Amino acid sequence: MSTDSEDDRYIVWFDIDNTLYSTSADVSRAMGKRIHAYFLTLGLDDKEASELHLRYYTQYGLALAGLVRHHAVDPLDFDEKCDGSLPLEEMIEPDPFLRKLFEDIDRSKARVWALTNAYRPHAERVLRILNLHDQIEGLVFCDYAEKDLISKPEPEYYHKALRQANVSDPSKCFFVDDNRRNVDAARALGWKNCVHFCEHGLNHVEGGKVQQITSSTNGGADNGVVVISDLKELRTVWADIFTS
Numbered sequence: 001m002s003t004d005s006e007d008d009r010y011i012v013w014f015d016i017d018n019t020l021y022s023t024s025a026d027v028s029r030a031m032g033k034r035i036h037a038y039f040l041t042l043g044l045d046d047k048e049a050s051e052l053h054l055r056y057y058t059q060y061g062l063a064l065a066g067l068v069r070h071h072a073v074d075p076l077d078f079d080e081k082c083d084g085s086l087p088l089e090e091m092i093e094p095d096p097f098l099r100k101l102f103e104d105i106d107r108s109k110a111r112v113w114a115l116t117n118a119y120r121p122h123a124e125r126v127l128r129i130l131n132l133h134d135q136i137e138g139l140v141f142c143d144y145a146e147k148d149l150i151s152k153p154e155p156e157y158y159h160k161a162l163r164q165a166n167v168s169d170p171s172k173c174f175f176v177d178d179n180r181r182n183v184d185a186a187r188a189l190g191w192k193n194c195v196h197f198c199e200h201g202l203n204h205v206e207g208g209k210v211q212q213i214t215s216s217t218n219g220g221a222d223n224g225v226v227v228i229s230d231l232k233e234l235r236t237v238w239a240d241i242f243t244s
């Protein structure tokens with residue numbers, strides 16, 4: 001979906017999982033369970049599976065990246081058994097207020113893309129269930145069909161995103177993600193308008209571990225990153241790109 005000549009507009013990047021729907025939908029827990037079960041199929045015991053799951057997630061930003069590098073796992077098999085088996089239709093639903101938020105982004109000023117560590121089928125499925133599919137002009141996903149998996153927060157992933165969207169100036173970027181590491185990585189590369197979507201106090205599962213969500217900054221701005229707990233706040237934080 002990239003264009004030949006550079007688009008002068010800003011570009012807004014939305015993470016998908018646990019950003020476009022609340023962590024309270026418990027998708028991260030369901031996904032964590034499936035990934036744990038996948039580690040067990042490699043012959044690991046429960047404790048080893050938990051340790052490796054957390055280690056790979058911490059090291060690579062994506063447990064699957066470790067599985068591919070160190071266990072020769074087929075990412076497409078992983079995708080089918082983990083993301084693909086999630087009963088998402090029963091877990092998440094469209095939010096009219098969120099759709100309106102997307103509709104109110106002034107498209108003469110900004111393009112709207114999604115930027116996810118999931119593979120394309122999961123990303124598109126979530127966007128369809130949330131009734132946001134038609135609001136997203138481009139999708140950058142972790143390509144499970146490639147030999148080397150590149151994912152957030154690796155700098156190369158963000159470079160790839162800019163290439164794909166044909167953006168040469170990172171200061172044109174607006175970005176929101178529920179993972180602080182992903183946001184900080186973008187910020188470090190000069191992505192100008194970075195927002196950490198942080199549902200303080202809720203529990204989520206990262207790297208197979210249940211953790212309470214906290215902000216490293218206790219709200220407000222830090223290192224140019226703004227922390228919000230409701231996507232509606234984007235209307236204020238990014239007031240320039242909204243029509244109303």
Ligand SMILES: [Mg+2]
Pocket residue numbers: 015016017018019177178179
């Ligand atoms: Mg996320």
